[in-house]
Amino acid sequence: MIVTLFRARSFCKSLLNVAYGLPARDVGQRFVTLLSDMDASVTESFGPAAMILPWLRRIPSWCPGGGWQRKLGGWQRMSQKALDEPFNAAQDAMSRGAADPSILSHLLDRDGTELEVKEDAIKGVISTVFIAGADTTVETFLALFCAVLRHPEVQKRAQDELDTVVGADRLPQLSDKPSLPYINALVKELLRWHNVFPLCIPHSTTQEDEYRGWRIPSGVTVLINSWNILHDPKTYCDPEEFDPARFLKDGKLNTDVFDPATVAFGAGRRICPGRHFAEDSLFINVASVLHAFSVVPAVDERGVPAPVEHEVTTGLISVVKPFKYSIRPRFAAVEALIRNSIMD
Numbered sequence: 420m421i422v423t424l425f426r427a428r429s430f431c432k433s434l435l436n437v438a439y440g441l442p443a444r445d446v447g448q449r450f451v452t453l454l455s456d457m458d459a460s461v462t463e464s465f466g467p468a469a470m471i472l473p474w475l476r477r478i479p480s481w482c483p484g485g486g487w488q489r490k491l492g493g494w495q496r497m498s499q500k501a502l503d504e505p506f507n508a509a510q511d512a513m514s515r516g517a518a519d520p521s522i523l524s525h526l527l528d529r530d531g532t533e534l535e536v537k538e539d540a541i542k543g544v545i546s547t548v549f550i551a552g553a554d555t556t557v558e559t560f561l562a563l564f565c566a567v568l569r570h571p572e573v574q575k576r577a578q579d580e581l582d583t584v585v586g587a588d589r590l591p592q593l594s595d596k597p598s599l600p601y602i603n604a605l606v607k608e609l610l611r612w613h614n615v616f617p618l619c620i621p622h623s624t625t626q627e628d629e630y631r632g633w634r635i636p637s638g639v640t641v642l643i644n645s646w647n648i649l650h651d652p653k654t655y656c657d658p659e660e661f662d663p664a665r666f667l668k669d670g671k672l673n674t675d676v677f678d679p680a681t682v683a684f685g686a687g688r689r690i691c692p693g694r695h696f697a698e699d700s701l702f703i704n705v706a707s708v709l710h711a712f713s714v715v716p717a718v719d720e721r722g723v724p725a726p727v728e729h730e731v732t733t734g735l736i737s738v739v740k741p742f743k744y745s746i747r748p749r750f751a752a753v754e755a756l757i758r759n760s761i762m763d
């Protein structure tokens with residue numbers, strides 16, 4: 420349930436607001452579903468083999484291994500709807516003065532005179548913001564539930580910090596960020612421990628290069644093995660353990676420790692443009708959920724807790740495999756606080 424809630428209400432609706440300017444409370448579930456389905460088809464069309472061996476995408480649909488191409492027609496029709504519908508709704512909202520400032524309004528202002536030529540490009544850019552930003556942030560966030568079930572001491576320390584700094588009368592805000600070093604460290608550890616793009620996104624060399632004596636020809640696919648970098652025991656002691664304290668020293672963030680954001684968001688000129696947005700989204704959602712709720716193990720009818728393993732899927736995006744858990748409100752005012760925050 421909470422997964423659906425977060426997909427629909429939190430990350431996706433804020434992304435639709437930033438990208439299209441559609442006010443978060445007005446955004447229908449339809450746009451979230453349309454764009455999420457398009458996102459899933461993009462991820463599937465980038466299956467592990469086709470990602471590393473791009474020529475596989477040229478296999479005709481009737482050949483063994485070309486099965487995904489048969490799905491292409493359906494994906495294309497669905498993608499066109501996902502490109503058109505939120506774009507049209509945003510333009511309608513803009514014409515009524517009901518839209519917020521957004522990437523779309525910025526692009527239209529800048530390119531207004533050439534809109535007819537550029538409309539398709541603008542639709543593509545805007546939908547990419549959603550595709551690239553939704554699953555990545557949601558799946559990183561969902562790893563939190565797995566992490567705190569496996570490490571209840573992490574949840575306790577985070578909640579102690581939240582109780583001291585925020586208190587039970589309100590929910591955390593972004594302005595609390597400098598006063599919540601452990602929550603900041605927890606977000607860094609999430610980006611490190613469960614790196615959603617284990618091989619980033621394939622890059623290609625435009626010219627021949629050399630790295631430590633290795634010749635890299637022009638035009639070859641280059642992958643950044645960010646999972647390995649972020650689980651290197653030379654950089655992080657016990658890298659498989661979830662331990663936010665590794666980023667702290669004397670109660671503050673220790674800038675001497677390699678920041679996972681340096682590789683988790685890719686590198687070079689195609690580095691993730693949403694990285695600051697993602698880190699802030701993760702901060703506010705991690706802080707809010709741990710402040711309002713405790714994540715506890717699900718139990719069976721005999722009271723035996725369900726096991727929780729950190730098992731992940733393979734593919735372009737790595738997702739924590741499903742596991743069971745429960746959440747409990749931490750104090751009486753939680754419901755009212757959440758209701759008020761949704762109304763704001």
Ligand code: HEM
Pocket residue numbers: 434547548549551552553555556559615616619620621622683684685686687688689690691692693694696697
């Ligand atoms: C935890 C969350 C996120 C992670 C781990 C992540 C990671 C990445 C990575 C590894 C890349 C490929 C970079 C490269 O090619 O070197 C990328 C690209 C991209 N990301 Fe993110 N991202 C996240 C959230 C977001 C958000 C919230 C947005 C939008 C608000 C976003 C927008 C984009 C876009 C548009 C690209 C394509 C950039 C290009 O090809 O030039 N990402 N992201």
